[in-house]
Amino acid sequence: MGRGNCHGQENWHGKFHGFGCRMTAGREAVITVLQGTKDHLSADEIFIKARRINPDVGLTTVYRTLERLSEMGEVHSLDSGDKRARFELANNEKGHHHHLVCTKCNRMIDYDDFIDDEVKLLQESEKKLSKKYDFTINSHLIQFYGICDNCK
Amino acid sequence: MGRGNCHGQENWHGKFHGFGCRMTAGREAVITVLQGTKDHLSADEIFIKARRINPDVGLTTVYRTLERLSEMGEVHSLDSGDKRARFELANNEKGHHHHLVCTKCNRMIDYDDFIDDEVKLLQESEKKLSKKYDFTINSHLIQFYGICDNCK
DNA sequence: CTTTTTATTGAAAATCATTTTCACTAAATG
């Protein structure tokens, strides 16, 4: 029956190879952690979970892997207002979404409601702004800040 | 002719007093710097400019003043993607605006074009999202990321 | 104008997430 890679699983080995990189045990652990959570984890939190999968992984490798994956466009680095970065897979089942950010516990809540309207408006703005300010727009950020249900 | 404070100048002494704080030479220097620039300066950049006004000001005082003013709602702390925070007066002649952020030089460019449409959409989203997610929304952030005219 | 109270200060040390260094290992290639 062919050679693996059924069930829509991603060919990470191939993706890395395309960037002149190798798929290693450490990187696999980091990716497994990212695939196995709905949260927006910090490097440190990813490190702890990755260690449960492979106790040999070092924090340095977690940072390096996250940076590599960001460069490859496979991971998004998020700012929760906390001083540490948080990460999520770019291509997850959630699709394009924005975040509600709790200023008390720094939790980031996904939402994709009304996002089509938001994106449509942003695209119109982008077109006009990029012309007016001679500014090449590559991406946008929308976040709402406040207090989450847990925190009130 | 009364006692000062004509010409729409703000009564900083009174503002601080209202928060149980004192108006000092260091704080005045920081505020003067913020009032005198159109840029979005880092703490360090504010420190350097403040020193030209009052050579006795310390970097610590700059940080403390910026935090105090943020608590008072008089200063906005901004994230340029750079690792250091940038600051602007909350009540400046610019009014409510958003930013284009250059990912190459980290410059933040003000814009208020089309902002009414943006804000209107955001307010509608806010209403629905806060109900659906039981999330109390206090503020929002919109930024566009890309390459500024200087950098291309 | 004193005295007392309390906020503010600068310098130096501490914090803490992230990055860099370095000597070593593992993978790929021939």
Add this chain to the structure above:
DNA sequence: CATTTAGTGAAAATGATTTTCAATAAAAAG
């Protein structure tokens, strides 16, 4: 096997921000 190059963990370095602490200045009280 021999060579080349990517990847590694531990420890050290970095750099923005915060904290500590003893000294000072402003406000309030007398």
